[in-house]
Amino acid sequence: MVFIVFISLLLDLLAFTMILPLLPALMELYRSKDDSGLFQWLLNKVEYFQQILGVPDRYNSVLFGGFLGSLFSFLQFVASPIMGAFSDRFGRKPAILISLIGISSSYVLWAISTNFAVFVLARIVGGLSKGNVSLFLAVIADVSNSATRGKGMAFVGIAFSVGFVLGPLIGAMFAQWSYTQESQTWFVVPASLALALALADVLFVAVAFKETLPEGKRAKSVASSVSQAFAYINVIDLFKFSAVSNLDKQSQSRLRRIGLTYFLYLFLYSGLEFTLTFLTYHAFGYTPMQQGKMFAFIGITMAVLQGGYVRRIPEEKTHWAARLGLLLTVPSFQFVGLAASPSMPYRLVFLYIGLFLFAASTAFVVPCMSTLAAQYGSHDQKGKVMGILRSLGALARALGPVIASTAYWSVGSSFTYIFGACLLTIPWYLIKKAK
Known part of the structure; x- marks a missing residue:
């Protein structure tokens, strides 16, 4: 079953990451040609501030791209726990198929998005449907025990690494083959390939996936399951880890500090990460193909470090490794x-x-922070601890891109990155103080 999860996730991530190197070029396309009027309507809303700040027109695409990135992540933050609750009541397979069909529908909309309004709709549908990753983590929990769960999670990590290495490169290659100066629909080819991979994923899961949550272990009602899901959406409860019970005061305080550190790190990191393609597009004139090669460089560096060193870090050195990763993030964004x-x-x-320091820090921080959090809670509450940590990460990714893009738009990329790098010393300091 773990192998089936790996194949499905790989197909999904290859399709999902194709758009990453294309986003700056897509925003420029809609800026110059949008017959829906939505892009111009948004421009009118920010024109007053644009004139005061002296922002060039081309930076408007960064601002709108940031809003779309945050909207996608926010919808994922809300929808994933609800889809998890649905799967607790009706089974994993129906919920996964609904998610995958929704993702396929978003690629259909992308392929026909000759105007900005349809493209926005595609991102909304995609965000609402992106619950399959959390569902597959639940599948691994269904079919594994404490001794084998680490191996299953490692397969998920490998799927992410391979997807983020190959997906952007494939998307950039197909965009380059179909791109011409006159063409207004060059994105149709990579969007169609993403759709083909998504449909193959639907068919694969429908045929190969066997239900992992028996009838006897399912939630008794949708209402009770959904009420538990809201524990992963309520922001105050998230930061307090309210769903995790029977912790002594000291452990509770340490877990909350880890959660806050993780949120602040991903809030700052995700915003700067999201604007990276716009920075290389504006400052270096990178084409989608060059963007794809950049993502491949980052992904290969991460995969080598995670596979060769990070996964072998002993538990007693995890705290040190997390601190090192957080500290490396500071100079990485300063150099950029x-x-x-x-x-x-x-x-x-x-x-x-x-970029090298960026990849190295990423390889360390998320797995080490997850390992630190997983040390808290009784055996039957480990899932709740990790679920809350993932929700905090999703919330951070919902806020980070729009804040960083607004800063990029208003004060420029250099100041945004250097100031953001300075702020990243805060999560490093918090984790340094956490024993």
Whole structure:
């Protein structure tokens, strides 16, 4: 079953990541040609502030891209626990198929998005449908025990690594083959390929996946299951880890500190990460193909570090490794911010030093922070601890892109990255103080 989860996730992530290197070019396309009027309507709303701040027109695409990124993540934050509750009552397979069909529908909308309004609708449908990752984590919990769960989670990590290495590169290649200066629909080819992969995923799950939650273990009613799901949406309860009971005061305080650190890290990190493609597009003139190669460099570096070192870190050194990863994030974004300045010599060298440190820090932080959080709670509450941690991460990713994109739009990329890097010392300090 773990292998089936791996194949399904790989198909999904290959399709999902194709759009990453294309997003700046797509925003520029809708900025220059949008017969729905939505892009122009949004421009009119920010025009007053744009004139005051002296923001170039081309930076408007960064602002609107950030809103779309945050909207997608926010919808995922809300929908994933609800789909999890649905699966607790009716089984994993129906819920996974509904998610995958919804994802396929979003690619259909992307393929026909000749205007900005349809593209926005595609992102909304995609965000609401993106509950399959959480559902597959529940599947692994269904079919594994404490001794084998780590191996199952490792397969999920490998699927993410391979997807984020190959997906952006494949999307960029197909976009390059179909791109011409005159073409207004060059995105149809990568969107159609994403749709084909998504449909293959639906068919694969329908045929190969066997239900892992027997009737006798399912929730008795939808209402009780949904009420538990809201524990992963209520922001105050999330930060308090209210769903985790029977912790002593000291353990509860430490777990909350880990959750706050994780949220602040991902809030700052995800915003700067999201605007990275816009920075390389504006500052270096990167094409989608160059963006794809950049993502491949980041993904390969992460995969080598995670596979060769991070997974072998002993438990007693996890706290040290988390601190190291958080500390590396600071210079990584400082180097990228300096590279964005036109007057900086050896800009490309600075950029790739920053990208290497970015990949290295990413390889350390998320798995080590997850391991730290997993040490808390009784055996039957580990799932709740990890579920709340994932929800905090999803909430951070829902807020980070829009804040960082607004800063990029108003004060420029260099200041945004360097100031953001300074703020990233806060989560490092918090985890340093947590024993």
